[in-house]
Amino acid sequence: MPNRLTSRLSRRLTGLERSRKQGMMMAVDGVTLLFSVWAAYSLRLGVWFMPSVEQLWLMVAAPVLSVPIFVRFGLYRAVVRYMGEHALWAVTKAVGLSAVVWSTVAFMTSMTGYEGVPRAVPLLYGLLAGVMVAGSRFGARWVLWMPLRRQFSGGQVLIYGAGVAGRQLAVALRNNQQLFPGGFIDDDPELVGKELDGLRVYAPHDVEGIVEKFDIQDVIVTLPSVSNLKRREVVKFLEQYPVKVRILPAVADIANGKHLVSMVREVDIGDLLGRDPVAPDPLLLGRNITGKVVLVSGAGGSIGSELCRQIAGLKPARLVLLEANEYVLYRVERDVRSMVECEVVPCLGSVTDRTLLKRLLPAHGVQTVYHAAAHKHVPLVECNIAEGVRNNVFGTKTFAAVAFEAGVEVFVLISTDKAVRPTNVMGATKRWAELVVQEYARLAQQRGSGQRFSAVRFGNVLGSSGSVIPLFKEQIARGGPVTVTHEEVTRFFMSIHEAVELVIQAGSMAEGGEIFLLDMGEPVKIIDLARNMVRLAGHEVRDAENPEGDIDIEVTGLRPGEKLYEELLIANENATSTANPKIMKAIEPSLNGEGVDILIERLQGCIAEGDEVVVRQLLMDVAG
Known part of the structure; x- marks a missing residue:
């Protein structure tokens, strides 16, 4: 009453x-x-x-x-x-x-x-x-x-960070119908114990008691100006409590005038990597793009589409999108057209189609090529060796040859860390693609054409089509289990945006024949990644220590051709630094003279005979 x-x-x-x-x-x-x-x-x-x-x-x-x-x-x-x-x-x-x-x-x-x-x-x-x-x-x-x-009992959230962004978020949340601010968490001793706008400020060590007392289920981290390392420490601290962690984007996003409530996003696994991107060099970004005709192969893929978006912001004279999949080409063309004033040319076709390429490159006067088209899914390529070779090796050979004859100024191959001492067909085909690019760099130097052929090698990108991140998200959404191939498997990770930004800058540094390596930071254990994603989704891992948990993690065993860990260099002593601390340069072993052409002819013969065992052996012998 x-x-x-x-x-x-x-x-x-x-x-x-x-x-x-x-x-x-x-x-x-x-x-x-x-x-x-x-x-x-x-x-x-x-x-x-x-x-x-x-x-x-x-x-x-x-x-x-x-x-x-x-x-x-x-x-x-x-x-x-x-x-x-x-x-x-x-x-x-x-x-x-x-x-x-x-x-x-x-x-x-x-x-x-x-x-x-x-x-x-x-x-x-x-x-x-x-x-x-x-x-x-x-x-x-x-x-x-x-x-x-009483209305929001069980729907209250804690806001980590009692600064300007946190207080603005609290005001915005008060007008929200699902979440309601219950208080602030802050490590500033001058704020702890005080009340800001009617909400009490608690110390981090009070979190456990507050969560239990007020049935808190969500914590929103509002530290938009701190480094990724600090943000990772905060998120890791909050992981030990049964709460769902969300995060407020960076200051630059807040300055865009969006509503703060709508900007609160789930914690991305990238927030846990602790990588602080180096500010890009505007001169390097625009050198091969601004005012030039640029072509991106594999334009609809995860890397290719991000390349198109970033290139669009650098004011090319024309942007040509080459993609074999009709739907993804339509999608990326629609996105890019809304971002640029220059002409956008969608081209439905494959890099293996020499006739198409010989018409396309001269017709548009292409000056810069980013070759991202490739089959990259390791198990699928392992089951489809011939198609992997056709697309990744023969496609690169065809594309590089046509680009060379058409006078393309810059040709940048998007490679992978799996090309280093490969144990799978996909990695081997990408190493062959690197050898092809190195061969055309040598031919360009012989001719004195000034053309620059190079490759950029890096590891996994978060959220790409071949990444484990989307798979883990699907498995968690279904209630598990989350599958990991081996407890000791480690991989390098980088955000798509940062990887593409570095690819563009690396291509601008090329003189011909280099293989650039992107600093991927510290390798991440895939099983730790799985556990973090389960916790960040608001669940608990079910294991021997916690039999009452929500989601199991199953170890399924290494797949054919899969490594426990990846490398970025074939010979570690070959790496040298560049103007960007996130980009290294390596002069990897290459084939001389007509070696590449001879090997590709042999590979074509093996493919024609349908003997995939011999094809695989030849791939590994050369790439290894």
């Missing part, structure tokens, strides 16, 4: 007009101040004080003198529901000044007759008035919040 009355009172007060609410607050303050003066006299005299007419007039003067001061200090501008400690300071200053003014009036007039005012009364009045005026406001705030707290 009391709860129902409180809810009804809260709704009625909330529905009043602003002017009526201010009038009510003034009336309450008037009564409160009048009572404070009377109580000050009673406490000082030790009796139930009965004022004379003169003393009564002096008591009435207290609210008359104080309310204008309260108005001047903004006590009636604040929204009671969102008051914090700043309101308490304002009340203290306003009440202190009003007590001084009232005391001055009392001692300088004869309003109280000849008896005067006991000297302790003004002090008692100031203390009592301060406590009661502040108490009335915070009591009202409690009444107004009561229904909302």
Whole structure:
């Protein structure tokens, strides 16, 4: 019954007009101040004080003198529901000044007759008035919040970070229908224990108790300006609690004017890698693109489409999209057309089609090529050796040959760390593709054409079509199990955006024949990645230590051709640094003279005979 009355009172007060609410607050303050003066006299005299007419007039003067001061200090501008400690300071200053003014009036007039005012009364009045005026406001705030707290019970969130972004998010969440701010977490000792906009700030070590007490199920990390390493530490700290962790994007995204609530995203596994990208060099980004005709093969793939998007922002003269899949070509063309003013040329076709390429490159005067078209899924290529060779090896040979004859200035092959001492067909075909590019770099140097052929080698990119991340997400969404091939498998990871940004810069550094290596950071254990993704999805891993968990992780065994770990270099001593600390340059072993052509003829013969065992052996012998 009391709860129902409180809810009804809260709704009625909330529905009043602003002017009526201010009038009510003034009336309450008037009564409160009048009572404070009377109580000050009673406490000082030790009796139930009965004022004379003169003393009564002096008591009435207290609210008359104080309310204008309260108005001047903004006590009636604040929204009671969102008051914090700043309101308490304002009340203290306003009440202190009003007590001084009232005391001055009392001692300088004869309003109280000849008896005067006991000297302790003004002090008692100031203390009592301060406590009661502040108490009335915070009591009202409690009444107004009561229904909302019950409404959002179990739907409250903690906000990690009590800075500007966190407080803005709290304001935005209060207008949200699903989530509601329950408090802040911050490691700043000057903020811990205080109230900001009506929400208490807790220390990180208080999280466990708060989660249990208020049934908190979500924590939103609002640290938009800190490094990725710091963000990773915070997320790792929160992982130990049964909460779903979300994260606020970077400052640059907030500055775009989007609504903060809609910008809160799930924690991306990339937030756990601790990689702080190096700011790109604008000159390197634009050198091969700005004002030039650029072609991207495999334009609809994960790497190819990101290449197209970033190239579009660098103002090419024309952008040619070469893609064998009709739907993904349509999709990437639609995305890119909305971003650029230059001509966009969609071309449906394969890099193995020499006739198409010989017509396409000269017709559009292509100057820069990013060759991203490839079959990259290791198990699928292992089961389809001939098709993997046709696309990855013969396709690269055809494309590079046509580009060479067409006078293309820059040819950049997108390679992979699996090309280093490969144990699978996909990796071997990519190493052959590198050898092809190196051969045309040598031919360009012989001819003195100034053409630059190079390759950029890197590991897994987060969210790409061949990455384990989408697979893990699907498995977690189905309730598991999450499958890992081996407990010791490690892989390098990088975001697609960062990888493509570095690919473009590496291509601009090329002189011909180099294989650039992207700094992939520290390798990540796939089983740890799986556990993190399960926890970040709000679940617990079910294992021997936690049999009551939600999702199992199953070890299925290494697939054919799969390595426990990947490398970026064939010979470690061959790597040298470049102007960008995230890009290294290697001069890898290559084949001389007509060696590449001879080997490809042999490979074509083996493919024609349909002997995949011999094809695989030849691939490995050359690539290894």
